[in-house]
Amino acid sequence: MANPPSQTVGAETRREDAKALLEFLAERLGIEPAQLPTPGNWAGSGNTIGALALRLGVLTLDQVEQAVDLQASDGKLFGEIVRALGYCTESDIDRLLALQRLHRCLDQAATLVMSGQLDMVELLEALAAFAERPEVAKLLRKHG
Numbered sequence: 001m002a003n004p005p006s007q008t009v010g011a012e013t014r015r016e017d018a019k020a021l022l023e024f025l026a027e028r029l030g031i032e033p034a035q036l037p038t039p040g041n042w043a044g045s046g047n048t049i050g051a052l053a054l055r056l057g058v059l060t061l062d063q064v065e066q067a068v069d070l071q072a073s074d075g076k077l078f079g080e081i082v083r084a085l086g087y088c089t090e091s092d093i094d095r096l097l098a099l100q101r102l103h104r105c106l107d108q109a110a111t112l113v114m115s116g117q118l119d120m121v122e123l124l125e126a127l128a129a130f131a132e133r134p135e136v137a138k139l140l141r142k143h144g
Contacts, residue, residue, distance in 0.1 A: 021105045024130050029117060036108075037115045043107040049078045049096050052103075053088070058096065063087050 026033040050068060053059040059067075059082065067081045079093040088096075109127060112118040118126065130136055 018101075018104055018108060020136070021130060022108060024133075025109065025112060025118075025126060028126050028129075029112075037111040037117070039107045039111050044104060047100055047103040047107075049093070049100060052096050052099055053082070053092075056096075056099075058092055059087055 022033045022036055026036055029036075050059070050064040054061060054064050063082065063085070067078055067085065067087070070076070070081050070085075071078055079088070079097070082088040083090065083093060109118075109123055113120060113123055
C-alpha cells in the first residue's frame with residue numbers, strides 16, 4: 001500500500017532538513033558529509049509525535065494511548081488520528097512535526113560534540129548561522 005501524499009512529503013521534508021544541516025556542518029568543518037559521525041540507533045527514541053505532544057502537554061497519556069491503539073489497528077498516521085479525534089489542530093500537528101525535525105537535526109549535531117569535532121559554543125554558533133539561511137528561516141517561521 002502506497003504512503004499517502006502527506007506522509008511522503010513529510011518524510012522527504014525530514015530527509016531534506018537533515019541533509020541540509022549535514023551539508024552545512026560538513027562545509028563549516030571543512031570535511032565531506034560522509035565523514036560526519038552518525039547518531040546511534042536510539043537517537044530518535046522519544047521523539048515521536050505522540051511522545052513530544054505528551055512531554056509538551058499537548059496531549060494526555062490517555063489520549064496518546066488511545067491514538068496509538070487506533071494506529072495499530074488501522075495504520076493511519078498518528079497526527080491524522082489525533083486530529084480526527086479532536087485532540088489536536090492542524091497547527092498543533094504542524095508545530096509538532098517541525099519540533100520533531102528539529103530534534104532529529106539536534107541529534108545529528110550532538111554527535112559532533114560527542115566526537116570532539118565541535119564544542120558547545122561552536123555548535124550553537126553553527127546552528128544560529130544555519131537558522132539564518134533564507135530557506136531555513138522561512139521554514140522556521142512557517143512552523144513557529
